[in-house]
Amino acid sequence: MAGAPRQDLRSMEIKTKSIEQTLIPLVSQITTLVNAKEKPIKSEKTLRAIVRVGQAVNLAVERFVSVGEAIADDNPEIKVDMYEACKDARAAGGMIEQLCEIQRADVGQARHCADKNGMVRAARALLSSVTQVLILADTVVLKQLLSAKDRVSISLNRLENVANFTEFVKAFSQFGTEMVELAHLSGDRQNVSVFGILRNLLKRYTLVIHILFQTCLRHPECETARENRDTVFLQMRRAMDLVHFVVKDGVIPDLAPSSRGTTESRSNSGSCSKHSKKSNVVAWKLQDLDQCLTVHNAIKKFEDIVEMTRMTLVGPAYRDQLTSALDAVVERTQDFTDSAYTSHEHREKILLLCDRAKLELNQLLRIGVGLDQAGSISPSEDLEASILQTLRASKDLKQQLQDTALDHADELFKVTDEAEFMSQLKNAAIAGDQDRLEEFAEKFSEHADHVQEVCKLLHHVASTESLQVTSKNLDYCLKIYGVQVLNASHTLCLHPKSKIAKENLDVFMEVWQSLVNDVASISSEIAELCRGRIPEKPVYMSLPRPGRHGTTSKPLKPVKLDMEEQAKIAKLGLEMKLLTSEMDAETEKYSSTDNNDIVFRARNMSQMAFSMYQFTRGEGDLKTTQDLFTQAEFFAEEANKLYKLIRHFSYQVPGGQHKKELLDYLDKVPTFVQQLQFTVKNPTVGKAATFTKVDNVIQETKNLMNIISKVVTTCLVCATEFNLDFRGSSSTSRSRNTSPYRNELDEYTFTDGPNSIAGMPSKEGGTSVSDPNI
Structure with a gap:
C-alpha cells in the first residue's frame, strides 16, 4: 500500500461499515462547531465552551494519531501513508483549536479569530485524514484476521485427517489455539453483526468436535456418527469461507482441493448440500448476506x-x-x-x-x-x-x-415442552428400541419444523440488521442441527451401552436446546422493538491499539454490582470454593512428595480458583474485572499444562477400569479449557454485558475446576493403587505466586470498590479505563 495515491474526502468510498460508524460521532461534533460560526455569539460562557471543545478535539486527535503512528511502526507496508495521514490529522486538529480560540477587541467584546469558511476547510481536512488513518489501520486488522482464518483452515484439515486419538489430541490442541486467536481478532469487530454470528458458530462447532471424534474413533463403522462429524466440518468450512467473504468485500475464496478437505457431507433432508462447485458456494453466500428478502x-x-x-x-x-x-x-x-x-x-x-x-x-x-x-x-x-x-x-x-x-412464537413456547422431546428420544435410544425411536424421531422432526417456521417468520419481521442476520443464521442452524440430533440418537440406539455415544447425543441435544433458547430470545427482542421499548443503538469502533491484539474502547465509568448481581456471582463463587476445598484435601495427602508437578499444578490451580472466589466476595488481590479475566486466562493455561502432565502419566497406568475412568475425565479437559478461553476473549461494552461476562467466566472456571478435580483425584488413586511414580521433573522456574501477572499490577493504584465493574487505571494517566479485552 505504500506509495499509493492519497484520496480526499470527496472521492473516498468507505466500504468498511465499522469505519463508517466510527466517523459518525466525529462528523456530528464537527458539524456542531461549524454551525456555531453561522450566528454571532455574544455569551462569554458559550465562547469559553467552544474554546474547550476545540482543545478537546485537538487533544483527542493527538492521542488518535499517536496510536496510528505506533501501528505504522509495527507495519512497514503502511508506514509511509500512515505517517502522512497522521501528519495531516494533527495539523487539522491544531487548526480547529486555533479557530476556536477567543480574542478580545479593545472595546472588551469577544469575537472569533476566523470565520465559518476556515472551520469548514479544517473540518474537511480532519475528516479526510482521520478516515485515511482508520482505513490504513483497518487493513492491518483485516490482514491479521485473514491470516488467522487461514491458520484455522489448515488446522481444521489436519484435524479432519487424523488416524488415531494421539494424533487427534495434538491436532485438536493446535486447532484450539488457532481458534482462540481468530475469536480474539474477530471479537474486536463484533459490532459487525456477521462477525458476531461467526464467532458464535465457530465456538459452538469447536465444542462439539471433540466428542464427535471420540465417537467416530470408538465406533468407526457407524454411518450416522460419520454424518455428524462430516456435517460439523462442512459448517466450519462454510463459516471460514464467510469470514473471507465478509473481510474481502464479497470476493469468493479460491476453493483449491486442499482447502475443501477430503470430506463431503451427504445431503440429508435438504439440510446441507455438497459444496463441490464454486457456484454453490457463491449462491449461499449471496443469499446469506442479502437483506432484501424479508x-x-x-x-x-x-x-x-x-x-x-x-x-x-x-x-x-x-x-x-x-x-x-x-x-x-x-x-x-x-x-x-x-x-x-x-x-x-x-x-x-x-x-x-x-x-x-x-x-x-x-x-x-x-x-x-x-x-x-x-x-x-x-x-x-x-x-x-x-x-x-x-x-x-x-x-x-x-x-x-x-x-x-x-x-x-408465543404459541410454540407456551405449549411445547422441549425437555420432553429430548427425554423421549434419549430414552428410546438408550433402550435400543428402534421402533420407538423412529416414532419419537418423527414427532421431533415435526417439532423441529415448527421451530424453524417460527424462526423464519421472526426473521421476516425483524427490524434491525443485527436481528435479521442473527435470525437468518439461526434458521440455518436449526435445519442443520435438527437432523444431527436424530443422527446422534440413531448412533446411540446402535450402541446403547456406549458411554461416548451417550455423551455425543447429550452434546447435540444441548446445542439444539441453546438454539431454541435463541429463538425465544429473538422473539422477546422483536416484541420489545415492536413496542418501541428498546430502540437500536449504534455501536462505534475505535482505532486498534498497537500490538497484535490491541483494541481501544470508550472509557466506562466505574459502577458497582447491585445486590442481585452480587448474590448470583457469589453463589457460583461458593460452588467453586467447595471444589477448591476438595482439591486441597486430596492433594494434602501428597504434600510430602518431592518434585511432584501434578500436585504442584493442582494446588496452583486451586489457589487461582480460590482468589476468583474471593473476588466474588469483594476480597483478595483481584480488584477489577480485568484482574479476574487475566486470572482466568492463566487458570486455563495451567489446566493445559496439567493436562499434558497427566496425559504422560496415564501411559504408566495399566489397562482396566481405573485407566478408562482417568482417560474419560482427561479427554474432557481440552473442551472446557477452550470454552473458558473463548469466554475470556469475548469482548463486551457496558455494565450489563460486563456482568454477564463475569458470570460466564466464573461459571466456565467452575466447570473446568470440577473436571480437573475429578482428573487429579483419579490420577492420585491410580498412583496409589498401582504404586506408580508420578513425580515430574523439578522446575526451577516454579513460583507459588497465584497470580503470575501481579508484579505488573502492583504498579497500579486501585481506587474502585471491591465489586466494581470497571477496568484498572492506566499507567500514563491514572484514570479509570475499560477492560482492554472488552
Missing part, C-alpha cells in the same frame, strides 16, 4: 418509494417501481399465509390487508396519471391524501405480520 425490508422499500411520490408526482418512471415494490411485499407475505401453523383468522387478515394495499396503490397511480395528463408540477391535496392512505395500509399490513409472527 417482509420488513420489502415494506420499508415500498414506503420509501411512496414517500418519494410527493416529489416525483407518480411519474411514468416511478409507476412500475411502485407496482414491483408492492408485488415484492405480497410475495413475501406468502410465507405467512402458506404456513401450516398460521391460524385462519391471521391468514384472512393478511390477505385482506394485501388487497387493501393494492387498492390504495391503484388509487395513487390513477391520481398520478391525472396529474401527468394535466401537466401539474406540484402535488395536489388528493395526491397527499392518497399517499397517506397507502402508507396507512402498508403500516397496518406490517403490524399484522408482526402480530402473526409473535403469536406463532
Whole structure:
C-alpha cells in the first residue's frame, strides 16, 4: 500500500461499515462547531465552551494519531501513508483549536479569530485524514484476521485427517489455539453483526468436535456418527469461507482441493448440500448476506418509494417501481399465509390487508396519471391524501405480520415442552428400541419444523440488521442441527451401552436446546422493538491499539454490582470454593512428595480458583474485572499444562477400569479449557454485558475446576493403587505466586470498590479505563 495515491474526502468510498460508524460521532461534533460560526455569539460562557471543545478535539486527535503512528511502526507496508495521514490529522486538529480560540477587541467584546469558511476547510481536512488513518489501520486488522482464518483452515484439515486419538489430541490442541486467536481478532469487530454470528458458530462447532471424534474413533463403522462429524466440518468450512467473504468485500475464496478437505457431507433432508462447485458456494453466500428478502425490508422499500411520490408526482418512471415494490411485499407475505401453523383468522387478515394495499396503490397511480395528463408540477391535496392512505395500509399490513409472527412464537413456547422431546428420544435410544425411536424421531422432526417456521417468520419481521442476520443464521442452524440430533440418537440406539455415544447425543441435544433458547430470545427482542421499548443503538469502533491484539474502547465509568448481581456471582463463587476445598484435601495427602508437578499444578490451580472466589466476595488481590479475566486466562493455561502432565502419566497406568475412568475425565479437559478461553476473549461494552461476562467466566472456571478435580483425584488413586511414580521433573522456574501477572499490577493504584465493574487505571494517566479485552 505504500506509495499509493492519497484520496480526499470527496472521492473516498468507505466500504468498511465499522469505519463508517466510527466517523459518525466525529462528523456530528464537527458539524456542531461549524454551525456555531453561522450566528454571532455574544455569551462569554458559550465562547469559553467552544474554546474547550476545540482543545478537546485537538487533544483527542493527538492521542488518535499517536496510536496510528505506533501501528505504522509495527507495519512497514503502511508506514509511509500512515505517517502522512497522521501528519495531516494533527495539523487539522491544531487548526480547529486555533479557530476556536477567543480574542478580545479593545472595546472588551469577544469575537472569533476566523470565520465559518476556515472551520469548514479544517473540518474537511480532519475528516479526510482521520478516515485515511482508520482505513490504513483497518487493513492491518483485516490482514491479521485473514491470516488467522487461514491458520484455522489448515488446522481444521489436519484435524479432519487424523488416524488415531494421539494424533487427534495434538491436532485438536493446535486447532484450539488457532481458534482462540481468530475469536480474539474477530471479537474486536463484533459490532459487525456477521462477525458476531461467526464467532458464535465457530465456538459452538469447536465444542462439539471433540466428542464427535471420540465417537467416530470408538465406533468407526457407524454411518450416522460419520454424518455428524462430516456435517460439523462442512459448517466450519462454510463459516471460514464467510469470514473471507465478509473481510474481502464479497470476493469468493479460491476453493483449491486442499482447502475443501477430503470430506463431503451427504445431503440429508435438504439440510446441507455438497459444496463441490464454486457456484454453490457463491449462491449461499449471496443469499446469506442479502437483506432484501424479508417482509420488513420489502415494506420499508415500498414506503420509501411512496414517500418519494410527493416529489416525483407518480411519474411514468416511478409507476412500475411502485407496482414491483408492492408485488415484492405480497410475495413475501406468502410465507405467512402458506404456513401450516398460521391460524385462519391471521391468514384472512393478511390477505385482506394485501388487497387493501393494492387498492390504495391503484388509487395513487390513477391520481398520478391525472396529474401527468394535466401537466401539474406540484402535488395536489388528493395526491397527499392518497399517499397517506397507502402508507396507512402498508403500516397496518406490517403490524399484522408482526402480530402473526409473535403469536406463532408465543404459541410454540407456551405449549411445547422441549425437555420432553429430548427425554423421549434419549430414552428410546438408550433402550435400543428402534421402533420407538423412529416414532419419537418423527414427532421431533415435526417439532423441529415448527421451530424453524417460527424462526423464519421472526426473521421476516425483524427490524434491525443485527436481528435479521442473527435470525437468518439461526434458521440455518436449526435445519442443520435438527437432523444431527436424530443422527446422534440413531448412533446411540446402535450402541446403547456406549458411554461416548451417550455423551455425543447429550452434546447435540444441548446445542439444539441453546438454539431454541435463541429463538425465544429473538422473539422477546422483536416484541420489545415492536413496542418501541428498546430502540437500536449504534455501536462505534475505535482505532486498534498497537500490538497484535490491541483494541481501544470508550472509557466506562466505574459502577458497582447491585445486590442481585452480587448474590448470583457469589453463589457460583461458593460452588467453586467447595471444589477448591476438595482439591486441597486430596492433594494434602501428597504434600510430602518431592518434585511432584501434578500436585504442584493442582494446588496452583486451586489457589487461582480460590482468589476468583474471593473476588466474588469483594476480597483478595483481584480488584477489577480485568484482574479476574487475566486470572482466568492463566487458570486455563495451567489446566493445559496439567493436562499434558497427566496425559504422560496415564501411559504408566495399566489397562482396566481405573485407566478408562482417568482417560474419560482427561479427554474432557481440552473442551472446557477452550470454552473458558473463548469466554475470556469475548469482548463486551457496558455494565450489563460486563456482568454477564463475569458470570460466564466464573461459571466456565467452575466447570473446568470440577473436571480437573475429578482428573487429579483419579490420577492420585491410580498412583496409589498401582504404586506408580508420578513425580515430574523439578522446575526451577516454579513460583507459588497465584497470580503470575501481579508484579505488573502492583504498579497500579486501585481506587474502585471491591465489586466494581470497571477496568484498572492506566499507567500514563491514572484514570479509570475499560477492560482492554472488552
